[in-house]
Amino acid sequence: MGYRGRFAPSPTGPLHAGSLVAALASWLDARAHSGTWLVRIEDVDAPRCIAGMGDHILSQLAALGLASDEVPLVQSQRANVYQQTLQTLIAKGDAYPCQCSRKDILTALEALGRERPRHAELVYPGTCRSRTEKSSGVADSPQPAWRFRIDKTDTLVRWQDRRLGSQQQDVEKLVGDFPLRRADGYATYQLAVVVDDAAQGITHIVRGEDLADNTARQILLQQALNLPTPSYLHTPLVLGANGEKLSKQNGALALETSNPLAELNKAVVALGLHPRVDAPVGVALAAWVQEWQHLYNPAHD
């Protein structure tokens, strides 16, 4: 199968200098492989998304010369597909209902003598693991969340990142059984992203390094669903003045799409490529594709 890559923004705010780095890197990688580049609007977490922001991001991308090769997939229209996949996992015994609140999880961790991590998500201690679908389901109130049951035999996941090198994560230890569907009925990012990457035939994932930590969970889900694992490349993050990932909260300014070359130049510098002065955008993009090819050597992927 030919190369298929994607940029998958969540429409919680406009594209900024940080997210443009991931967008541009995924576009350059697709072009360097003579592949297809898709944009997917990840508005599955509806309460966090802003109406109309998906279209706004698409127009920002287009203004920078980055247009999706196919009609963008919109996750909010795919709730049925996520639900069907959840049913498949339930039928295989790979998912179970959970009604633990955050407080319940904290109490259980305390009882086990495990420290509460300061920043990371809570490691789910498996409280509801022994429940079966019969003991919960529709009659339960409130609706349960559904968690992925991590198979004890393969909790250490290893993968090769094209930029970061060999990676591994013990998902059982560092994350625990993770949510597939939330109690409010929305599919989680982990479930939706795995379902959609497979549905769209994505062969190469290029995204920000802040998402690298999710990769092991996604590989476990791909394996449970008999789906192929794409190749991964996590791009450098652009940091704000406070040293944290650039976001609206720490000073990311809206992109100046009236000056696309200036914005693209900032993004390529973050990627270790050379800025171009006074070149038409199309010429600059073509030059960066060549440079990217050299840097990440797609001929040998």
Ligand code: GLU
């Ligand atoms: N929607 C995710 C985000 O904007 C990215 C998902 C992905 O690339 O896997 O953070």
